[in-house]
Amino acid sequence: MPEQVTHFKDGEIVVAGGAGFVGAHLVRSLLKDGARVTVIDNFHTGTRASLSAQNRLQVIDHDVATPLDLPGPVSHVFNLACPASPAHYQADPISTWRTSVYGADHLAQFATDKGARLVQASTSEVYGDPLETPQRESYRGNTSTIGPRACYDEGKRAAESLLMDFHRVHGTQVRIARIFNTYGPGMAKNDGRVVSNFVVQALTGAPLTLFGDGSQTRSFCYVSDMVAGLKALASADNIDGEVINLGNPNEITVAELAALLGTLLEDGVEICHEPLPLDDPRRRRPDIGKAQRLLNWSPKVSLQEGLLHTIDDFRARLG
Numbered sequence: 001m002p003e004q005v006t007h008f009k010d011g012e013i014v015v016a017g018g019a020g021f022v023g024a025h026l027v028r029s030l031l032k033d034g035a036r037v038t039v040i041d042n043f044h045t046g047t048r049a050s051l052s053a054q055n056r057l058q059v060i061d062h063d064v065a066t067p068l069d070l071p072g073p074v075s076h077v078f079n080l081a082c083p084a085s086p087a088h089y090q091a092d093p094i095s096t097w098r099t100s101v102y103g104a105d106h107l108a109q110f111a112t113d114k115g116a117r118l119v120q121a122s123t124s125e126v127y128g129d130p131l132e133t134p135q136r137e138s139y140r141g142n143t144s145t146i147g148p149r150a151c152y153d154e155g156k157r158a159a160e161s162l163l164m165d166f167h168r169v170h171g172t173q174v175r176i177a178r179i180f181n182t183y184g185p186g187m188a189k190n191d192g193r194v195v196s197n198f199v200v201q202a203l204t205g206a207p208l209t210l211f212g213d214g215s216q217t218r219s220f221c222y223v224s225d226m227v228a229g230l231k232a233l234a235s236a237d238n239i240d241g242e243v244i245n246l247g248n249p250n251e252i253t254v255a256e257l258a259a260l261l262g263t264l265l266e267d268g269v270e271i272c273h274e275p276l277p278l279d280d281p282r283r284r285r286p287d288i289g290k291a292q293r294l295l296n297w298s299p300k301v302s303l304q305e306g307l308l309h310t311i312d313d314f315r316a317r318l319g
């Protein structure tokens with residue numbers, strides 16, 4: 001198997017969405033490698049506070065739904081700009097679709113002009129409510145084009161199509177990551193996704209909100225593993241035009257996640273039930289064979305360990 005090589009030292013890297021949850025972790029890691037990083041963000045869900053000032057970092061307030069023009073060389077572009085939590089992406093669905101599709105268009109044009117590699121943060125949501133498990137990259141998905149999640153799911157699918165056309169027509173160095181549920185320290189308190197919801201509720205003594213009967217499954221990837229995967233995708237040679245799942249194949253039900261948190265917090269937790277949202281996927285489990293083969297990447301952090309770090313972080317921030 002090829003060794004994982006990361007050559008970001010002295011790279012000139014643009015991270016769109018770099019003030020968000022995954023983006024801020026990625027930016028810190030790239031800066032640590034010695035890269036110069038330009039963050040492009042409109043602070044829709046991200047915050048300036050997530051990035052501490054340093055001289056190899058510049059932060060630009062910019063909406064990716066409009067064209068991007070920056071002077072100087074660029075080696076890599078990471079496109080993470082898009083609200084990822086259903087609560088946030090459904091609050092302004094038209095803007096979500098524009099961010100996803102127009103954002104991919106403008107960043108692809110920018111990466112093409114600069115001769116840079118472009119890593120696109122796509123999502124397991126392109127598989128919709130899957131009829132196949134685990135989900136392989138070849139699976140074409142079961143999505144709704146018209147439901148409340150479509151602004152995100154279909155926006156990300158359209159972005160993938162457009163980027164593959166840029167690759168075929170212009171030779172753009174596109175690499176697409178289909179990211180499965182990622183969690184960890186630094187998630188916004190109001191993020192609205194299940195791990196942060198459960199941890200905030202448990203730490204504030206509120207019952208954990210379980211949608212449906214809790215038998216729907218998810219596979220949770222710790223954020224440092226995701227960052228390593230995104231960097232491996234950016235640095236591997238001869239993989240332009242590849243679409244690769246990044247996620248942790250350890251699948252559990254949401255009810256089991258609630259029970260695990262109860263055990264980790266030692267006090268136990270109370271549960272309250274709410275109806276399952278429309279089009280909520282019932283299964284999520286990545287097949288990561290392609291990531292293992294092409295990137296020599298697999299996740300390393302167990303759910304238990306990752307949750308303990310996440311709990312510590314929220315505990316400190318919630319006081």
Ligand SMILES: NC(=O)c1ccc[n+]([C@@H]2O[C@H](COP(=O)([O-])OP(=O)(O)OC[C@H]3O[C@@H](n4cnc5c(N)ncnc54)[C@H](O)[C@@H]3O)[C@@H](O)[C@H]2O)c1
Pocket residue numbers: 016017018019020021022023040041042043044045046047062063064065079080081082083084085099103121122123124178179180181182183
């Ligand atoms: N975290 C996950 O579990 C997960 C799963 C699948 C895919 N992804 C993808 O990874 C990326 C990052 O996810 P995240 O969890 O960090 O989300 P996040 O909401 O924390 O971060 C998104 C960032 O993009 C910025 N942004 C939003 N719209 C923008 C616009 N029009 N112009 C410029 N910046 C804009 C936000 O302000 C924020 O800083 C997203 O593209 C998301 O779709 C994440």
